[in-house]
Amino acid sequence: MQVIAPAKINLSHEIETFIAPISLCDEIKIEQRSGKQEIAFRCDDPSVPKGEDNIVVRAANAFFEETKITSGISIVLKKTIPHGAGLGGGSSDAASTLLALNELFETNLPREALAKMAEMIGSDVPFFIFQSAAVCKGRGDLVTPTRLREQLSVLLLKPEFGVPTHWAYSRWRDSREIPGVSYGAQQFTQQSFVNDLERPVFEKFVFLARLKMWLLKQPVVAALMSGSGSTVFAVLRDRADAEYLARRAKLAVDPELWTCVCETR
Secondary structure (H helix, E strand, O other): OEEEEEEEEEEEEOOOEEEEEEEEEEEEEEEEEOOOOOEEEEEOOOOOOOHHHOHHHHHHHHHHHHHOOOOEEEEEEEOOOOOOOOOOHHHHHHHHHHHHHHHHOOOOOOHHHHHHHHHOOOOOHHHHHOOOOEEEEOOOOEEEEOOOOOOOEEEEEEOOOOOOHHHHHHOOOOOOOOOOOOOOOEEEOOEEEEEOOHHHHHHHOHHHHHHHHHHHOOOEEEEEEOOOOOOEEEEEOOOOOHHHHHHHHHHHOOOOOEEEEEEEO
């Protein structure tokens, strides 16, 4: 069985967060193996943790513990979503693993049961179980699926460094705004784009504030950081040339930027 694990962007991030899956995906191949229960895991990215430290392996263990299934499996993960990017790659991989195992072993667990299982694995994992845009509250465990009013064309831009999620949240309360940087909500087709985590992250990683402000001067609908960063994304106007904007960003801001053109799902 082969499944895709989509990335996400946080369209808004305050007390609650509005998250949308996007077309950027990792790929996961899972096969059942004969013999004792064993999880053989491989990944094409050597920086991804192995064994029990890997969130995909933890998800598989949680599934087997809950269902009492004792079969062995092999998991091959092909990474496309970058680490430390605020795009939820690891959480999506874990959720997609739960969904795939539920189908592979025909356990027919409802999404709500899988989401409950996902709560113990990571804060964004329950969101990805529902395979839909959603409003998430609490630690991300209170998920209300919803529909986007329209599909959005998005340009993702990420520098070489990442931002640790726990660090960003721990600095939120005492952080301050940088003068001259726009933090206010941006409106488009009745959707509000805002991210309260920009305040602590921009205070330390000023480059991300500079990248956002550069994007806001371009012909885009909105620009903000996704989650805790370090990805900043621009919502593009109809017929906008995203590849041209990506090239201009590299020339004007950082030639080493990772960029990706995608759409909300």
